[in-house]
Amino acid sequence: MQDKFKQLRTYLGEVMDLAATAELLGWDQQTYMPPGSNEGRSMQLATLSRLTHEKFTSDELGSALEDLKSIVEELDPNSDDARLIAQVSKxxxxxxxxxxxYVAEFARITALTHQTWEKARQESDFSIFRADLEKIIAMRQEYANFFQPYDHIYDPLLDDFEAGMKTADVKKVFADLRPRQVALVNAIAESSYQVDDSVLHQExxxxxxxxxxxxxxKAFGYDFNRGRQDKSVHPFTSSFGNDDVRITTRVAPNYFNTALFGTLHEAGHxxxxxxxxxxxxxxxxxxxxxFGFHESQSRMWENLVGRGKPFWIAFFPRLQEYFPEALRDVNLDDFYRAINKVERSLIRVEADETTYNLHIMVRxxxxxxxxxxxLSAVNLPEAWNQKYEDYLGITPPDDAxxxxxxxxxxxxGFGYFSTYSLGNLISSMLWEVIQGDLPDLQSQFEKAEFGGLLEWLRANIYVHGAKYEPMELLKMVTGSALDADPYMRYLEAKFGEIYKL
Amino acid sequence: MQDKFKQLRTYLGEVMDLAATAELLGWDQQTYMPPGSNEGRSMQLATLSRLTHEKFTSDELGSALEDLKSIVEELDPNSDDARLIAQVSKxxxxxxxxxxxYVAEFARITALTHQTWEKARQESDFSIFRADLEKIIAMRQEYANFFQPYDHIYDPLLDDFEAGMKTADVKKVFADLRPRQVALVNAIAESSYQVDDSVLHQExxxxxxxxxxxxxxKAFGYDFNRGRQDKSVHPFTSSFGNDDVRITTRVAPNYFNTALFGTLHEAGHxxxxxxxxxxxxxxxxxxxxxFGFHESQSRMWENLVGRGKPFWIAFFPRLQEYFPEALRDVNLDDFYRAINKVERSLIRVEADETTYNLHIMVRxxxxxxxxxxxLSAVNLPEAWNQKYEDYLGITPPDDAxxxxxxxxxxxxGFGYFSTYSLGNLISSMLWEVIQGDLPDLQSQFEKAEFGGLLEWLRANIYVHGAKYEPMELLKMVTGSALDADPYMRYLEAKFGEIYKL
Incomplete structure (x- = not known):
């Protein structure tokens, strides 16, 4: 029995080594890989993806899981072993x-299309990317169809990012959320008090x-002994095992928010x-x-912590030391309001907390x-611009x-985007529980102490990994099902105060 | 028939993807990997090495090669296909x-011992590394014994770096070379003219x-679209396919030679x-x-080009623009002599051309x-120091x-070192042929033109990859077997002139 578990762990360990290695190929592609080697890299990614998949779907693993099933029934269903077997079987x-x-071809194609997208974005010309996008759409439809019957063709895609979540569930939450967010954004727009964020637009x-x-x-507790930060076009986090978790960010020389909040976000992941x-x-x-739980953490550290007043009580004086010229004469409250300015803007990753979910709903x-x-790919730019007009009242001037x-x-990554919004909702649900458990939290932040929060998150969430299904874990920790109210309460309190609503 | 070749190429392509990916794990380990993740990385390297080896030694590949053998006999024996089959079969x-x-365990162990060595070197304490070195020695002995019978236990190790070369061959060449090199070094030491290299020891x-x-x-022709340079403790070159060939170097703030000649050396590879x-x-x-052929190229670009007068006629004025303070008042001839100063020194990678091979012979x-x-590992430091005393007349003050x-x-990497000296010999043999083919070469260098040399090397050597055995290729290109005379002729002419012998 112990032997069989041990064998399984060894086998899965090798699958994970392959997966981690494929992840390194991807990380490298976006950080240091020379531009001329994309073709070779796409072949390597295809091979590694196929081998990983082959090994994870082998008859050998199938019968090992089968052998263990009856024995697992005698274990505590919440033990690591029982959960591991259950999740791996699923x-x-x-x-x-x-x-x-399919797996190899999809890996090969997407390694190449990534470069086409980069080029299209650089030249701000969707037509460069269109044919590749069509290929990807066709392949994702093909993928979904491996899982027939389904309630909705989008369900199998969503399930890869948020296990157990259905398209109908997300639609329902968004239908509840959208009018409330739009109402808040409108109230802010109509407020006689407006925020000036010119302080952020300096050199x-x-x-x-x-x-x-x-x-x-470092103060948050991101461990540089088991991680590092590099530059990339688009910030992301890669894990090659829990002892090697790397983040990336990008830096704008004339806009403060880009680098810092990118860094905080990825550090949360x-x-x-x-x-x-x-x-x-x-x-x-x-x-x-x-992915939703992941975003709850990236968005928690970025927003609930990093865009909060207590954090800046600790760090604004320090920031002034870093940038004496630009910030010497700025006061904390003005700075706090500036980084929280609400704006109907074009770029998702730079959106404020009140409009962010609207960007997600578009996608x-x-x-x-x-x-x-x-909708067909050729009409996508037009449809995109129309939705931005409908939800945010603005129209992008170009494709980039x-x-x-x-x-x-x-x-x-079709199915990915909604997890950002789910993450926002989860983060606020958790936050209300945490505030109850750690009433002293905000004053800890004012002293640049984040160990209490990190320990709570580690003990209640991080340590479990993916032992539990996301909605199961949410219920365990908060006692509730997914709920938009905490997030709306949070937004209305915070922005009501800033905008004097 | 064509189908069978195609299948073989596909199969080998996947093996190479795995090998390239393992290479990336290694590159990353020495450049960007966070220190705390060595254990996980060692597992990944073990898995990738084992899978690569499994795939390259499979019955499937064996019978594919068998199937093709009879057909290959009808091909031109120097065709790519025939050579590929022959080399892969071997x-x-x-x-x-x-x-x-064995392969997995060796990869795992050496990923870990690498870190022990780094620590030992940092603390200049061999005893930290000793137990690991003993493990490696035992594993290399075990490895050699897979290839019994052999003439010498070192033969199988050498063969991995220099196919077809025997321990006895290298001993013979070194026996010829050593007294001639020692005589030259002694003559230089006794010369009344000595070189001052203090200009290199500035900030x-x-x-x-x-x-x-x-x-x-860039001027040499190293292609940054298909490569890049990073920092590492020890300079090296990695290839993940010919479109992604990366080099590393290190920089000493107070000594000019380290970074530049490291860069030129690796760019040659x-x-x-x-x-x-x-x-x-x-x-x-x-x-x-x-490896010998590889070193012939790294040492050619580093030394025959980069430590030559014509190169510096082109680049010394440029270097003065980079470092006006340090070099404004230095003249070209003094600088040229400084970078070629002969010294009985301790560090191989910084050794001049006349003493370099003596460092190799020690190892x-x-x-x-x-x-x-x-010899047992425990006595290695003492034996090392004794040989340095015997061959170079100096004793290291510490283990680092x-x-x-x-x-x-x-x-x-037991078996590796001698290829550096073989590389020196090969580089001079090639150089004599090249001078005959391109009589204008030195004056091209004076104009910072290196395309003629690179084209010659590409057409005669690089393009062939490993189609030919090294000694076969040497014969094809130079008409001769391995020979120490050209290298000694080169050294005696160059250093005879510098030291006015």
Whole structure:
């Protein structure tokens, strides 16, 4: 029995080594890889993806899981072993439906389309990317169809990012959320009090920005002994095992928010991965519970902590030391309001907290339309611009600031976007629980102490990895099902105060 | 028939993808990997190495090769296809003798011992590294014994770096070379004319050094679209396919030679790999002919070009622009002599051309003694110091400057060192042929033109990859067998002039 578990762990360890290595190929592609080697890299990614998939869907693994099933029933169902077997079995059944050749081809194609997207974005010309996007859409439809019957063609895609969540569930939450967010944004727009954020649009030395961001996330508890930060076009986090979790960011020389909040966001992802229980290492459940849960952490550290007043009580004086010229004469309250300025803006990753979910809804609805075939790629830019007009009252002046701004579709990440909004909702649900458990939290932040928060998150969430389904974990920790109220309460309190509503 | 070839190429392509990915794990480990993740990385390297080896020694590949053998006999024996099959068959037979488990364990162990060596070197304490070195020695002995019967236990190790070369061959060449090199070094030491190199021991801004080195190798023809340069503790070159060939170097703030000549050396390796014929891509012969041939190229670009007068006629004025303070009042001839100063020094990678091979001979003899068991690891530092006294007349003051200076033993690279000296010999043999073919070469260098040389090397050597055995290729290009005379002629002419012998 112990032997069989040990064998399984060894086998899964090798699958995870392959997966981690494929992840390194991807990280390298976006950080240091020379531009001329994209073709070779796409072949390497295809081979590694196919081998990983082959090994994870082998008959050998199938019968090992089968052998263990009856024995597992005698274990505590919440033990690591029982959960590992259960989750791996579920994932095994799912991946068995996808042919090896599909996996290799999809990896090869998306490694190439990534470059096309980069070029299209650089030249702000969607037509460069269109044919590749069509290929990806067709391949994602093909993928969804491996899982027939389904309620909705988008369900299998969503399930890859948020296990157990259905398209109908997300639609329902968004339908509840949208009018309330729009009402808030409108009230802010109509407020007689408006925020001036010109202080953020000054010259900020790039390496000084970099150093400040790293100082902050060191204080948060991001572990540089088991991680690092590099530059990339689009910020992201990669985990090659919990002892090697790397983040990236980008730096704008004339706009303060880009680098810092990118760094805080990715550090949230990073601390989650670094905090996963060691006993889960080299298993398929040694990662966050879902993309939504992951975003709850990136957005918590970025926004609930990093865009909060207590944090800046600790760090604004320090920031003034980093940028004496630019910030000497700025006061804390003005700065706090500036970084929280509400704006109907074009770029998702730079959106404030009140408009952010509206950016997501645009993408969610367009993705679904592309998958069902109601919308074709050629009409995507127009549809994109129309939705921005409808939800945010603005129209992108070009493709780079519109439909080409996000990396996700270039790697085939259909189903990904809604998890950002789910993350926002989860983060506020958790936050209310945390405030109850740690009433002293805000005054800890004022002293630049974040250990209390990090320890709470590690003990209640990070350590579990993906042992539990996301909605199950949410229920365990908060006692509730997914609920938009806490997030709306948070937004209305915070922005009501800033905008004197 | 064509189908069978195509299938073989596809299969070998996947093996090469795995090998390239393992190479990336290694590159990353030495450049960007966070220190705390060495254990996980060692597992990944073990898995990738084992899978690569498994795939390269599979029955499937064996019977594919068998099937093709009879057909190959009808092909031109020098065609790419015939050569590919022949070389792959040879390597297949060799690797089949090594068990998968050995390969995985050796990769895992050497990933860990690398870190121990780094620590030992940093603290200049051999005792930290000793136990690990003993493990590696035992594993290399075990490895050699897979290939019994052999003439010498060191033969199988040597063969991995220099196919077809025997321990007895190298001993013979070294026996011829040593007295001639020692005589030259003695003559220089006794010369009444001595070189002052204090100009090199000044403060040189690190990023300016970096920029100058990159300007030079761009002029050489190293392709940054298919490569890049990073920092590492020990300079090295990695190839992940001919379209992604990366080099590293290190920078000393108070000594000019370290960074530049490291960069030129590695760029030589890099240009070789970048120049391999595209039709060989993703095959096991898509790399240099041997380590000796590789060193002939790194040492050619570093020394025959980069330490030559014509090169500095072009680049010294440029270097003065980079470092006006330090070099404004230095004249070209003094600088040229300074970078060629002969010195009985401790560090191999910084040794001048006349003493370099003596450093190699020390290592070659010690490696053999460790492998035969005549010498045990515990006595290695003492033996090292004694040989330095015998051959170079100096004694290392500590382990960091002695027995711990080189990375090679930490990754198990027994058999590697002698290829540096073989490379020196080959480089001069080639150089004499090139001078005959391109009589205008030196005056091209004076105009910073290196395209003629690079084209010659590409057409005659690089393009072939590992189609030919190294000694076969040498014969094809020079008409001769390995010969120490050209190298001695070169040294005696160059240093005779500098030291007015």
């Amino acid at each position: 994932e095994f059944d799912k991946q068995r439906k996808v042919p090896n050749e 900020f030395d790039e390496s000084t920005q970099w150093a400040f961001g790293e100082e902050v996330i 990073g601390m989650y991965e670094q905090g996963i229980g060691k006993q889960l290492a080299r298993t398929p459940i040694s990662h966050g519970a879902s 969610f609805e367009l993705e679904i339309a592309l998958m069902t075939g109601e 600031q519109g439909v080409l701004q996000d990396i996700h579709w270039s790697f085939g | 390597e297949f037979d060799k690797q089949r003798k090594v068990p998968n488990e 040189f801004d690190e990023s300016t050094q970096w920029a100058f080195g990159e300007e030079v190798i 890099g240009m070789y790999e970048q120049g391999i014929g595209k039709q060989l891509a993703r095959t096991p012969i898509s790399h240099g002919a041997s 070659f003899e010690l490696e053999i003694a460790l492998m035969t068991g005549e 400057q002695g027995v711990l200076q080189d990375i090679h033993w930490s990754f198990g």
